[in-house]
Amino acid sequence: MTKRKIVLAFSGGLDTSYALVSFREQGWEVITANIDTGGLHSGEGESVRARAEELGSVQHFVVDAREELYRRVITYAIKANYLRNGGYPSCVGAERLIQAEKVVQVALENGADAVAHGSTGAGADHVRYDAVIRALAPQLEIVTPIRDERLTREQETTFLQERGYEVSAKTTTYSINEGLIGTTIGGGETYGSWDYLPEDAWTYTKSVDDAPAEGVELLLGFEQGEVVSCSVDGAAPIAATPNYAILKALNELGGEHGVGRGIHMGSTMVGNLARVGFEAPGMLILIAAHRELERLVLSNRQQAFKATLGTTYGDLLHEAVYYDPILDDFRAFLDSSQQRVTGEVRVRLHKGNVVPLGSRSPFSLLDAAAQQGVVYGYGSSLWTGEQARAFAHMYAMPGAIAQVAGMKS
Known part of the structure; x- marks a missing residue:
């Protein structure tokens, strides 16, 4: 009987390492896809590949999506001056769109039956991945062991160590995701x-x-x-x-x-x-x-x-x-x-x-005003002192009227 084929979004971290081994033990033919959105530094791409092969991936893909991420997502985040709640530049969250799209592409090109990711059910990444997969390839099954089994990082670590695989102590404590926009550290x-x-x-x-x-x-x-x-x-x-x-x-x-x-x-x-x-x-x-x-x-x-x-x-x-x-x-x-x-x-x-x-800038409003003789705090040739006084008088009227009305209550 032909094995069912699954494409796993693989980072080499604890969650996706657990998923790969678990899928293999369940009888899946596992293909891994590492989508580079800026998190692979010198040599790290090969170390992720080596980890995937060590854990049993039958084929490993590395997709360079940095230019597309920058063009489709990052440029507009800068144009929008977007900071979540005024301070957070949505580091990895905004990258999931591109990552999920590329994983779906690998799945379709390789005749996969399912797509998998290592997101938990406690955050937002599982929704991000699912939203893309449902929109682009609704025929593919979505398999999410970390979400469905509600595993802790300690349980995943024990699972891998019992099978002879090394696990970094830091990955047990923290979940680290790195990309062009930035790095997130959770745990x-x-x-x-x-x-x-x-x-x-x-x-x-x-x-x-x-x-x-x-x-x-x-x-x-x-x-x-x-x-x-x-x-x-x-x-x-x-x-x-x-x-x-x-x-x-x-x-x-x-x-x-x-x-x-x-x-x-x-x-x-x-x-x-x-x-x-x-x-x-x-x-x-x-x-x-x-x-x-x-x-x-x-x-x-x-x-x-x-x-x-x-x-x-x-x-x-x-x-x-x-x-x-x-x-x-x-x-x-x-x-x-x-x-x-x-x-x-x-x-x-x-x-x-x-x-x-x-x-x-050649489009400076400050320079344009100065060319008309308007310099803040210094003076202006565009209006007289009498005109300035009249403007201040009229500008103050609504507040003055409201104040008088309030005195009658």
């Missing part, structure tokens, strides 16, 4: 609301104490809302190709200067409160610089409406609303809003801080 201290992650839990960012005493200055160039250039302390610009190269470089540089650490706490789409550590230097730097440039070139009404719409757009992506046509409408608005977001921003990184120092 241990994040199960409660009081304790902070210890120093050895962080993966690549330095502590503020260990960051260099001297900071660095960046010059970031944008064209219609997309970063196109970056130089450090006046040196030659960082290569802007492939399209994610600057973000990758800023993750490394920002991490060296203690930038990007945080712990996010918020409600998930399934209704529970979650807390997770994250490291996302590059996104926090680029969003800070992009927002500074927008302040120079966008009107107050544009900024206010865009902030609301950008948050809604980002929340929908974070919550796995991937294929509703309204997202196309949001992206059209974001693209339109960026027509004048072109220019340069000076940013300083110092001891965990991202400090915008200045910005300039």
Whole structure:
């Protein structure tokens, strides 16, 4: 009898390692797919492949999805200045769209009967994966042993060790997911609301104490809302190709200067409160610089409406609303809003801080006002003192009338 074939989204971590061995023991022919969205550093791709083969994968695929992730997801997150609950750049959550799509593609191309992922039922990733699989390949069975069996990390560790497989002590304590947008660290201290992650839990960012005493200055160039250039302390610009190269470089540089650490706490789409550590230097730097440039070139009404719409757009992506046509409408608005977001921003990184120092643009509203003789706090040739007095008088009238009306009650 021909074995049934399953494609497992495989990271090499504890959950997917358990799933691979469990599937093999159940009689599945297991194909593993590792979707690279920025989490594979030098040599790690081969170590993940070796782990998959050690655990019994009959075929292993590595799919490089970094450029597509940057083009379809990251550029719009920056245009939207999206930070979940005002502080978290949806590190790995927004990447699941691309990862799940590529896993489905591998499954369809290899005649699989089922697709599997290692998500638990306590977070949001299982919804993200399922949403993509149901939309693109509803004929495929979805198998999720960690979710269905409700296993603890300790139980998974014991299962593997009893079969002679080594398990890193750190993976037993923490679940670590890394990508271009950033790294998430869950487990241990994040199960409660009081304790902070210890120093050895962080993966690549330095502590503020260990960051260099001297900071660095960046010059970031944008064209219609997309970063196109970056130089450090006046040196030659960082290569802007492939399209994610600057973000990758800023993750490394920002991490060296203690930038990007945080712990996010918020409600998930399934209704529970979650807390997770994250490291996302590059996104926090680029969003800070992009927002500074927008302040120079966008009107107050544009900024206010865009902030609301950008948050809604980002929340929908974070919550796995991937294929509703309204997202196309949001992206059209974001693209339109960026027509004048072109220019340069000076940013300083110092001891965990991202400090915008200045910005300039051919579309600067500040420069346009100065050309008309309007300089804030200094004067204006466009109106007289008498006109300014009249404006202040009329502007104050609604409040004054309301105050008088309130005195009668």
